[in-house]
Amino acid sequence: xxxxxxxxxxxxxxxxxxxxxxxxxxxxxxxxxxxxxxxxxxxxxxxxxxxxxxxxxxxxxxxxxxxxxxxxxxxxxxxxxxxxxxxxxxxxxxxxxxxxxxxxxxxxxxxxxxxxxxxxxxxxxxxxxxxxxxxxxxxxxxxxxxxxxxxxxxxxxxxxxxxxxxxxxxxxxxxxxxxxxxxxxxxxxxxxxxxxxxxxxxxxxxxxxxxxxxxxxxxxxxxxxxxxxxxxxxxxxxxxxxxxxxxxxxxxxxxxxxxxxxxxxxxxxxxxxxxxxxxxxxxxxxxxxxxxxxxxxxxxxxxxxxxxxxxxxxxxxxxxxxxxxxxxxxx
Numbered sequence: 001x002x003x004x005x006x007x008x009x010x011x012x013x014x015x016x017x018x019x020x021x022x023x024x025x026x027x028x029x030x031x032x033x034x035x036x037x038x039x040x041x042x043x044x045x046x047x048x049x050x051x052x053x054x055x056x057x058x059x060x061x062x063x064x065x066x067x068x069x070x071x072x073x074x075x076x077x078x079x080x081x082x083x084x085x086x087x088x089x090x091x092x093x094x095x096x097x098x099x100x101x102x103x104x105x106x107x108x109x110x111x112x113x114x115x116x117x118x119x120x121x122x123x124x125x126x127x128x129x130x131x132x133x134x135x136x137x138x139x140x141x142x143x144x145x146x147x148x149x150x151x152x153x154x155x156x157x158x159x160x161x162x163x164x165x166x167x168x169x170x171x172x173x174x175x176x177x178x179x180x181x182x183x184x185x186x187x188x189x190x191x192x193x194x195x196x197x198x199x200x201x202x203x204x205x206x207x208x209x210x211x212x213x214x215x216x217x218x219x220x221x222x223x224x225x226x227x228x229x230x231x232x233x234x235x236x237x238x239x240x241x242x243x244x245x246x247x248x249x250x251x252x253x254x255x256x257x258x259x260x261x262x263x264x265x266x267x268x269x270x271x272x273x274x275x276x277x278x279x280x281x282x283x284x285x286x287x288x289x290x291x292x293x294x295x296x297x298x299x300x301x302x303x304x305x306x307x308x309x310x311x312x313x314x315x316x317x318x319x320x321x322x323x324x325x326x327x328x329x330x331x
Contacts (some may be wrong), residue, residue, distance in 0.1 A: 001129045002120050011036045017097040017128045018089075018117040020081075022069070022106040023130035027170030032128070033077070037101060043073035050080045057088060064092055064102060073099040081106040086114050093118070093125060115134060133169050138162050141169065145176050148219075149271060152188040160191065164198045180245055180271060181207055182237075196237050206234075206241040213326040214245060215283040221326040225319055235318045239304055246297050253290045262286065296325065 003010045005028065011019070021029050038045065046056040046063060053060040064076065078085075092102065099326045119127035131142075139158060146153045161179075165171040175198045182197055183189050197206075212220045230238075257264040262285050266278050273281055303317055 001123055001126055003126055005032075005128055005130050008032055008036055008128070011126065011128070014126050016124055017100060018093060018102050018104070018119075018124075019126045019128070020104045020106065020115065021128050022081075022109045022116065023131060024108050027168060027173055028130045028133070030170065032130070033103065033105075033175075037075055037103065037261075041073075041075060043075065043099075046074055046076045048076065048078045050078060050082060050085055053078065053088065054084060058321075060088070061091065064097060064100060065095060067098045074101075075103065076100060076102045078103065079105045081115070083113065083115060085244060086118070089115060089118065093122065120128040135162060138165070138169065138172055142172060142176060142331060145180075145326070149180055149183075150178070150187050151183050157189070157191055157194055160194060161198055177223050177274070178207070182241060193237065193240075206238055207245070209322065210242050210245045211239070211277070211280050211284070213242075213322050214249065214288065215280050216287050216326055218326040220285050221322060225323070230315060230319075235315050236304075238322075239300055239307075242318075243297065243300055244302070246293055248289060249284060249293055250290065250297075252285055253293065256285060257290075 001014075001016070003014070005023075005025075011032070021032060023029065048060065061266075085104070089104065089290045104115070106115070111117075116127065119125045139162060142161060146158070161175055162172065165175055178197050179189060179194065182193065209221060209224045212224070252265055252269060255268060258261060259265050259268065262282055263278075265285070266273055266281055299321065303321060306317060
């Protein structure tokens with residue numbers, strides 16, 4: 001059975017246990033898996049690569065067919081699926097599967113592909129093709145993202161971001177999240193800031209450096225500073241990134257004071273903190289008190305004034321603060 005990528009809500013209506021998601025648009029596939037399978041799912045998620053299954057077919061089939069009254073439901077994700085999996089998929093679809101959804105993830109499949117034909121023609125199976133986005137669809141995604149997050153941005157600057165993302169939804173999402181992190185509690189971003197953040201290694205390094213500093217990882221902070229070429233223009237971006245992270249930390253600490261539990265606070269927080277960042281944010285919350293955060297915000301505001309008086313020293317000033325902070329947060 002075929003479900004069109006613009007009718008993904010039909011996935012939730014389907015009673016199928018087996019799904020084939022194929023095509024070039026990796027970003028859209030990841031989005032679909034997150035929104036229509038993993039969101040609010042409380043069971044176990046098991047991940048396989050095709051090669052793992054081919055090396056141990058019996059173990060995989062046992063995972064799929066085993067059923068227990070005490071076992072939670074499962075979602076099984078299989079990446080890099082090719083025609084080599086056809087016989088195994090046939091074996092799966094010929095038997096009843098309970099409490100499990102099995103998702104086969106593949107790149108572009110030709111019309112004559114046996115796997116694609118199987119999923120398209122069998123009523124009990126679901127097949128979704130994910131083709132590349134066009135400029136219009138990407139613009140709509142970006143426009144809605146910034147509108148939802150109350151960030152004022154011009155059409156010209158949205159098009160600038162799209163240009164840097166080379167028509168890739170996954171790249172676009174990464175760049176929008178960079179801008180969202182930078183713009184925390186700030187409702188406007190300039191063209192100069194976008195150019196600095198988007199599609200640049202520096203953009204990633206700004207936040208990585210600040211996050212490691214606030215998590216008291218002094219060794220990695222020194223390593224990033226020594227292995228990257230920051231210039232004077234980076235000082236303002238660094239200080240704004242620092243303030244953005246601290247403002248987020250203030251909001252988190254306030255919620256923690258009400259909820260009492262750090263992990264629950266992080267899960268509750270909006271805009272959502274991505275799963276890969278949750279561990280480092282937890283460390284930051286453990287190290288920092290509200291009082292110390294406010295003191296550091298004052299120090300950064302004072303530092304920004306010093307930049308204006310002596311621009312040549314701006315990098316030295318911000319890096320001295322970052323290095324010292326990564327050692328002394330609780331001193």
